[in-house]
Amino acid sequence: MNDLETVIGLEVHAQLLTRSKMFCGCSTAFGAAPNSQTCPVCQGMPGALPVINRSAVEFGIRTALAVGCRVNEHHRFARKHYYYPDMPKNFQISQYEEPLAEHGVLDIEVGGSSRTIGIQRLHLEEDVGKLIHEGPLETAQSSTVDFNRAGVPLMEIVSRPDMRSPAEAAAYLRTLRTIVVYLGVCDGNMEEGSLRCDANVSLRPAGSPELGVKVEIKNMNSFRNVQHALEYEVKRQVRALAEGEKIVQETRLWDPERVRTVSMRSKEYAHDYRYFPEPDLPPLQVEARWVEAIRATLPELPAARRRRFAGGYGLSAYDADRLTQGRALADYFETTVREYDKPKIVANWVLNELLREMPADDDRAVAACPIPPRNLAGLLRLIDDGTISGKMAKDVFETMYRTGQDAPSIVAREGLTQVADAGELRRVVDQVLAAHPKVVEDWRGGKKAALGFLVGQVMKATLGRANPALVNQLLGEKLPKG
Amino acid sequence: MLTRLTIEDLAARFRRGEATPSQAAAAYLERIEALDGRVNAFLTVTRQAALGQAAEADARFTAGRPLSPLDGIPIALKDLLCTRGIRTTCGSRILETFVPPYDATVMARLRAAGAVLLGKLNMDEFAMGSSTEHSAFFPTRNPWDLDRVPGGSSGGSAAAAAADLAAATLGSDTGGSIRQPAAFCGTVGLKPTYGRVSRYGLIAFASSLDQIGPFAKTVADAALVLGVIAGADPRDSTSVDVPVPDYRAALEGGIAGLRVGIPAEYFIDGIDPEVEAAVKAAIEVLRGLGARPEAVSLPHTRYGLAAYYVIAPAEASSNLARYDGVKYGLRVPGGRDLIEMYGRTRAAGFGTEVKRRVMLGTYALSAGYYDAYYGKAQRVRTLVRRDFQEAFERVDVLAAPTTPGVAFTLGEKTDPLQMYLNDILTIPVNLAGLPGVSVPAGFTTSGLPIGLQLIGRAFDESTVLRAAHAYERATDWHLRKPTLEAPPR
Ligand SMILES: [Zn+2]
Numbered sequence: 013m014n015d016l017e018t019v020i021g022l023e024v025h026a027q028l029l030t031r032s033k034m035f036c037g038c039s040t041a042f043g044a045a046p047n048s049q050t051c052p053v054c055q056g057m058p059g060a061l062p063v064i065n066r067s068a069v070e071f072g073i074r075t076a077l078a079v080g081c082r083v084n085e086h087h088r089f090a091r092k093h094y095y096y097p098d099m100p101k102n103f104q105i106s107q108y109e110e111p112l113a114e115h116g117v118l119d120i121e122v123g124g125s126s127r128t129i130g131i132q133r134l135h136l137e138e139d140v141g142k143l144i145h146e147g148p149l150e151t152a153q154s155s156t157v158d159f160n161r162a163g164v165p166l167m168e169i170v171s172r173p174d175m176r177s178p179a180e181a182a183a184y185l186r187t188l189r190t191i192v193v194y195l196g197v198c199d200g201n202m203e204e205g206s207l208r209c210d211a212n213v214s215l216r217p218a219g220s221p222e223l224g225v226k227v228e229i230k231n232m233n234s235f236r237n238v239q240h241a242l243e244y245e246v247k248r249q250v251r252a253l254a255e256g257e258k259i260v261q262e263t264r265l266w267d268p269e270r271v272r273t274v275s276m277r278s279k280e281y282a283h284d285y286r287y288f289p290e291p292d293l294p295p296l297q298v299e300a301r302w303v304e305a306i307r308a309t310l311p312e313l314p315a316a317r318r319r320r321f322a323g324g325y326g327l328s329a330y331d332a333d334r335l336t337q338g339r340a341l342a343d344y345f346e347t348t349v350r351e352y353d354k355p356k357i358v359a360n361w362v363l364n365e366l367l368r369e370m371p372a373d374d375d376r377a378v379a380a381c382p383i384p385p386r387n388l389a390g391l392l393r394l395i396d397d398g399t400i401s402g403k404m405a406k407d408v409f410e411t412m413y414r415t416g417q418d419a420p421s422i423v424a425r426e427g428l429t430q431v432a433d434a435g436e437l438r439r440v441v442d443q444v445l446a447a448h449p450k451v452v453e454d455w456r457g458g459k460k461a462a463l464g465f466l467v468g469q470v471m472k473a474t475l476g477r478a479n480p481a482l483v484n485q486l487l488g489e490k491l492p493k494g
Numbered sequence: 495m496l497t498r499l500t501i502e503d504l505a506a507r508f509r510r511g512e513a514t515p516s517q518a519a520a521a522y523l524e525r526i527e528a529l530d531g532r533v534n535a536f537l538t539v540t541r542q543a544a545l546g547q548a549a550e551a552d553a554r555f556t557a558g559r560p561l562s563p564l565d566g567i568p569i570a571l572k573d574l575l576c577t578r579g580i581r582t583t584c585g586s587r588i589l590e591t592f593v594p595p596y597d598a599t600v601m602a603r604l605r606a607a608g609a610v611l612l613g614k615l616n617m618d619e620f621a622m623g624s625s626t627e628h629s630a631f632f633p634t635r636n637p638w639d640l641d642r643v644p645g646g647s648s649g650g651s652a653a654a655a656a657a658d659l660a661a662a663t664l665g666s667d668t669g670g671s672i673r674q675p676a677a678f679c680g681t682v683g684l685k686p687t688y689g690r691v692s693r694y695g696l697i698a699f700a701s702s703l704d705q706i707g708p709f710a711k712t713v714a715d716a717a718l719v720l721g722v723i724a725g726a727d728p729r730d731s732t733s734v735d736v737p738v739p740d741y742r743a744a745l746e747g748g749i750a751g752l753r754v755g756i757p758a759e760y761f762i763d764g765i766d767p768e769v770e771a772a773v774k775a776a777i778e779v780l781r782g783l784g785a786r787p788e789a790v791s792l793p794h795t796r797y798g799l800a801a802y803y804v805i806a807p808a809e810a811s812s813n814l815a816r817y818d819g820v821k822y823g824l825r826v827p828g829g830r831d832l833i834e835m836y837g838r839t840r841a842a843g844f845g846t847e848v849k850r851r852v853m854l855g856t857y858a859l860s861a862g863y864y865d866a867y868y869g870k871a872q873r874v875r876t877l878v879r880r881d882f883q884e885a886f887e888r889v890d891v892l893a894a895p896t897t898p899g900v901a902f903t904l905g906e907k908t909d910p911l912q913m914y915l916n917d918i919l920t921i922p923v924n925l926a927g928l929p930g931v932s933v934p935a936g937f938t939t940s941g942l943p944i945g946l947q948l949i950g951r952a953f954d955e956s957t958v959l960r961a962a963h964a965y966e967r968a969t970d971w972h973l974r975k976p977t978l979e980a981p982p983r
Pocket residue numbers: 033036037038049050051052053054055163
């Protein structure tokens with residue numbers, strides 16, 4: 013049998029972080045009482061009309077520019093019809109023939125090599141509501157609908173079928189997520205559903221230009237699920253083809269519990285969406301000036317920033333990558349470096365100490381961090397000027413995180429100032445040497461490890477506050493030469 | 495009799511203290527009580543609310559501070575305009591119990607102007623029809639002959655205006671639904687330019703064609719009402735931000751030198767000879783007033799009807815998808831599952847004509863048929879629009895019959911196609927989004943009203959109204975009233 017090539021395309025839906033919904037003024041805030049954030053428009057009341065949320069369009073354009081899409085001068089909305097009770101009008105306002113933007117690219121890195129994935133289109137649409145069933149769907153006696161989510165702006169980004177492995181698909185999704193989070197257009201939370209991903213998977217003989225029969229995979233609500241589901245599906249198709257079966261075009265749901273994809277009854281999903289231009293919304297003109305104004309405000313994107321962190325600051329590729337996963341964390345790092353110009357040390361403290369304390373590394377967590385960059389820089393300066401030791405600094409850091417106070421205040425209040433007074437330390441050294449003549453003898457006899465013991469005794473006597481370098485220096489002076 | 499007065503005269507009496515809004519509201523309510531049992535124009539009469547609003551208007555006049563030329567004026571609305579807290583049925587069983595939590599923009603503007611709402615008016619279900627026989631509740635009758643239809647779909651609005659059951663009413667016009675019943679009932683009916691009046695709160699039939707407009711006893715009254723309801727609305731993205739002129743002031747000045755186009759294609763085969771004669775006589779009246787009639791051609795007129803019966807049902811099939819028993823209105827329970835509940839609800843909730851159009855539209859939008867039907871209809875629409883543009887390079891307004899015939903008897907037209915042909919002379923105006931008015935232009939020998947249709951350039955309601963006003967001044971058709979007072983037997 014010929015070698016088979018895997019072909020994967022992804023459709024990613026990102027909930028936009030606009031304050032109001034796509035076509036009405038209702039709030040998009042999460043977690044309000046059911047149906048408390050609704051109005052005649054997003055409930056699909058008779059006579060209500062949609063009005064385009066300009067900031068959602070702006071978020072779409074930001075993203076389009078970040079992934080190199082061409083923003084269409086004219087775009088328009090269309091109605092996509094299907095009956096489902098979570099959709100108040102029984103059609104979704106989406107975009108079809110004239111999307112907001114097209115023809116972009118995304119560079120991904122997998123196993124050290126990089127690939128370019130094409131982006132076919134980026135368009136805007138409205139989210140649907142949430143159904144709450146009384147018990148499991150199959151036996152529920154009744155269901156209720158919460159329309160709070162109905163009408164929340166969604167951005168759909170459709171890739172070209174350019175990915176050749178589940179690992180590439182996962183890398184594409186991760187890269188895209190980092191970008192939308194960086195741009196501040198989406199919080200990127202897959203578990204909460206603000207970022208959703210469907211995949212089209214097919215196989216073909218390696219090198220064939222034609223696409224095989226594609227299967228759509230849905231319900232993959234985490235990065236892990238995406239990779240697992242795609243790995244499963246590729247194996248399933250390979251096995252099916254090996255056994256001489258035909259792949260049928262269908263939609264399959266990933267079942268993370270049973271670790272497999274399950275076919276949905278095709279009848280329910282054999283939709284004719286009957287798209288036609290939304291007559292309630294005139295075609296939208298996107299003026300070039302507006303696009304350029306948005307382009308001018310684009311932040312540095314993760315890939316560029318990662319390269320700059322590695323090159324400019326001399327960080328390892330791994331550290332640069334970790335620091336640029338979120339815009340806020342990268343900003344935190346750079347702000348600290350501006351006040352304390354030793355990037356590698358700052359990177360170590362941020363990645364090891366700070367991330368150990370923080371609940372997550374996303375923008376929200378960084379924004380809530382009780383240690384502002386200025387305070388971290390202040391702490392590091394106290395180590396440099398010998399006020400505290402590196403070991404003490406870690407304790408001070410924990411106190412800073414707990415209390416939100418800056419390092420000098422904590423050091424002063426707790427009397428933690430390092431003993432760097434040579435006169436005082438000299439007395440302690442004399443006492444230690446006098447108390448341990450045997451050890452001094454050992455040292456003279458060539459037992460170098462004895463020095464460590466003596467340093468430890470000095471530190472103990474000073475409750476850890478002695479400047480270790482000074483202790484070493486003084487011991488060197490006092491100890492009889494061997 | 496207060497109910498005979500035009501809005502202008504009634505408002506003058508309010509100002510002079512010779513009458514009060516409460517007296518006017520009471521007079522209209524009394525007349526509705528006495529006569530609407532025969533006309534059946536109203537689906538809902540909001541008596542208490544009307545008297546309350548009128549009392550507030552009384553106080554404003556007493557204080558010498560009326561809100562607008564419509565303050566205290568009793569009006570009524572077609573029952574597809576949402577009214578907060580007042581049942582709005584759209585003439586359909588599926589919305590029989592629907593009480594909107596909000597006002598349509600036109601209702602909000604009328605309220606702000608101080609108008610007094612008498613109630614909601616009958617219509618063909620979802621505005622689909624030309625006779626008001628497709629109301630799910632009962633047919634409305636033509637005040638000139640109770641055995642005849644008032645036209646439609648705004649039949650209740652036209653009949654109420656003609657029978658003096660309201661000082662003015664609002665209707666909606668998708669393919670002629672204001673102008674055709676205005677012609678049948680011998681009243682003034684104005685369809686403004688698409689985008690001139692906000693559609694927010696108008697229960698949609700065909701979104702790209704629907705437009706709200708007034709019925710009134712005179713052209714001047716229609717101009718006053720238009721002045722209150724017109725203007726861009728941030729809630730309707732298809733409303734257009736073009737300045738709203740003082741329509742009342744724009745009526746004056748006469749029509750000397752006005753170029754009036756007479757489209758040959760509007761005098762079709764099968765047109766009622768009495769209608770043709772009346773409209774030609776009306777054109778001569780315009781000529782006598784100094785206008786310059788000339789022949790023009792709108793060559794794609796004959797394709798308008800076909801294009802309309804693709805576009806309007808296509809949009810309707812989409813707009814009506816929301817009536818599914820889940821959120822509001824009728825729900826027929828007992829189905830085994832959701833799909834069956836949808837089916838039962840829509841089967842029971844929609845009438846035959848609505849179902850027919852939903853099916854037509856669903857078909858026209860289906861994969862594989864879209865280009866052949868919807869796509870082609872849109873191209874025809876462009877050609878129809880271009881016809882008008884070319885004509886308006888030469889003339890200022892067009893004059894034509896509103897309808898090929900006069901009011902027919904109830905139950906007469908059983909073939910849907912025969913019914914659709916009623917709108918053949920009004921539909922092209924909707925396809926092009928232009929303003930059009932129907933004004934009384936005579937009567938048949940059997941005493942049925944005939945309408946003259948005047949069509950203008952986009953957003954040039956002023957010229958249309960000025961020509962209509964000049965014609966009305968020179969004739970007395972609008973002064974004739976149907977006799978309803980005598981008991982039927
Ligand atoms: Zn809303």
